[in-house]
Amino acid sequence: MDKIKQVAIVGGVHGNEFSGIYLVKQYQAAPAAAARPSFNTELVWANPEAFRANKRYLHSDLNRQFKLVDLANTALSNYEQSRAKVLNAQLGPKGRAKTDLLIDLHNTTSNMGACLILTQAGTFYNQLAAYVKMVMPEAIISRDEDHIAAQDHALMCTLGRYGVLVEVGPQSQSVLRHDILELMHTMTQHILDFVELYNNNNLPALPKHTEAFRYLHSIKLPMNEQGERIGMVHKNIQDNDYQPINPGDAIFTLFDGTEIYYNGDVTVYPTFINEAAYYDNNLAMSLNEKVLITLE
Structure with missing residues (x-):
C-alpha cells in the first residue's frame, strides 16, 4: 500500500x-x-x-x-x-x-x-x-x-x-x-x-459522494479603456462566497450607479470575492461549478 x-x-x-x-x-x-x-x-x-x-x-x-x-x-x-x-x-x-x-x-x-x-x-x-x-x-x-x-x-x-x-x-x-x-x-x-x-x-x-467546487475562471473588476477601475463588486455578491450566481444576477455596480449583470448561461459559485491580494491584477472573483467527488 x-x-x-x-x-x-x-x-x-x-x-x-x-x-x-x-x-x-x-x-x-x-x-x-x-x-x-x-x-x-x-x-x-x-x-x-x-x-x-x-x-x-x-x-x-x-x-x-x-x-x-x-x-x-x-x-x-x-x-x-x-x-x-x-x-x-x-x-x-x-x-x-x-x-x-x-x-x-x-x-x-x-x-x-x-x-x-x-x-x-x-x-x-x-x-x-x-x-x-x-x-x-x-x-x-x-x-x-x-x-x-x-x-x-x-x-x-x-x-x-x-x-x-x-x-x-x-x-x-x-x-x-x-x-x-x-x-x-x-x-x-x-x-x-x-x-x-x-x-x-x-x-x-x-x-460515496462529496460535494466540491471546481474552478472555472476568474473575472476582473470593471475598467475603462485606460485600465482605471470604474466599479466594484455588487453588495449582493460581497461576502457570499460559494453562494450561487444565476444568469442575470447583478455582480458589479459602477460608480455612476449602473449595475452589471452576470451574462453566463449556467449557475456558478464565486470564491475569492474581492480578495485584497488580487487587486494588483484587478481580479474581482473566481467562478466555480459545483461537482461531486465520487469514491469507487
Missing part, C-alpha cells in the same frame, strides 16, 4: 498571511500536535523576509514559482524565485520529492470559511476530501485546475508527492483572528488524522 512517511506543514508562503505562520510556530512549540506515529512531520516557514517586511512578497509571488521549468531556470533569481529553489531542494525535488504530503497554509480576505484546495486528482485526494467533509461538515472542498499535471502547476503544494492547500478566511492581511486560526488548526488536524488512518489501512466508511 502507498504510505505517507514524510509530511511537511508550510506556513508563511505569503508574508502577510499570519495564521499559517503562527500555527507553524505553535506546532514548533508543541511538536506533538503535528505528530502521528506512522509518519514524520517537518514544519517550515516559507517566506520569512516577506513576513519581516510585512508584505505578501518582496519581488514576486512565491506561490507562483514552482513550475518545473521555472525551478530549473537559474536566470530566475530574485528573492522569491531563489527561495523557491531552496524550498524545492529542502522538500522536493519536484517530481521525485522526499516529502510525501505537503500541507500549505493560507489566509484569504474573502469570506470563504475553511477550504481544502486540491490541485491534483486521484484516489488519495478523493478519500481525503470525503474524510475531511465527513468529520468537518462546514469545510469547503475546492478543486483548482486539478486536470493540469503537477509539473506544470506553479503552486508550492505541488512540490510534494501529494499536496494540498488549507485556505481559511475572512482574515485581513497582517492580522490574526482567533476563530480563523482555530479553523486552520482544526482542518490541519483532520488532514493529519486522515493520513494516520490511511497509513494503517483503518479509514472509516466514507461517503
Whole structure:
C-alpha cells in the first residue's frame, strides 16, 4: 500500500498571511500536535523576509514559482524565485520529492470559511476530501485546475508527492483572528488524522459522494479603456462566497450607479470575492461549478 512517511506543514508562503505562520510556530512549540506515529512531520516557514517586511512578497509571488521549468531556470533569481529553489531542494525535488504530503497554509480576505484546495486528482485526494467533509461538515472542498499535471502547476503544494492547500478566511492581511486560526488548526488536524488512518489501512466508511467546487475562471473588476477601475463588486455578491450566481444576477455596480449583470448561461459559485491580494491584477472573483467527488 502507498504510505505517507514524510509530511511537511508550510506556513508563511505569503508574508502577510499570519495564521499559517503562527500555527507553524505553535506546532514548533508543541511538536506533538503535528505528530502521528506512522509518519514524520517537518514544519517550515516559507517566506520569512516577506513576513519581516510585512508584505505578501518582496519581488514576486512565491506561490507562483514552482513550475518545473521555472525551478530549473537559474536566470530566475530574485528573492522569491531563489527561495523557491531552496524550498524545492529542502522538500522536493519536484517530481521525485522526499516529502510525501505537503500541507500549505493560507489566509484569504474573502469570506470563504475553511477550504481544502486540491490541485491534483486521484484516489488519495478523493478519500481525503470525503474524510475531511465527513468529520468537518462546514469545510469547503475546492478543486483548482486539478486536470493540469503537477509539473506544470506553479503552486508550492505541488512540490510534494501529494499536496494540498488549507485556505481559511475572512482574515485581513497582517492580522490574526482567533476563530480563523482555530479553523486552520482544526482542518490541519483532520488532514493529519486522515493520513494516520490511511497509513494503517483503518479509514472509516466514507461517503460515496462529496460535494466540491471546481474552478472555472476568474473575472476582473470593471475598467475603462485606460485600465482605471470604474466599479466594484455588487453588495449582493460581497461576502457570499460559494453562494450561487444565476444568469442575470447583478455582480458589479459602477460608480455612476449602473449595475452589471452576470451574462453566463449556467449557475456558478464565486470564491475569492474581492480578495485584497488580487487587486494588483484587478481580479474581482473566481467562478466555480459545483461537482461531486465520487469514491469507487
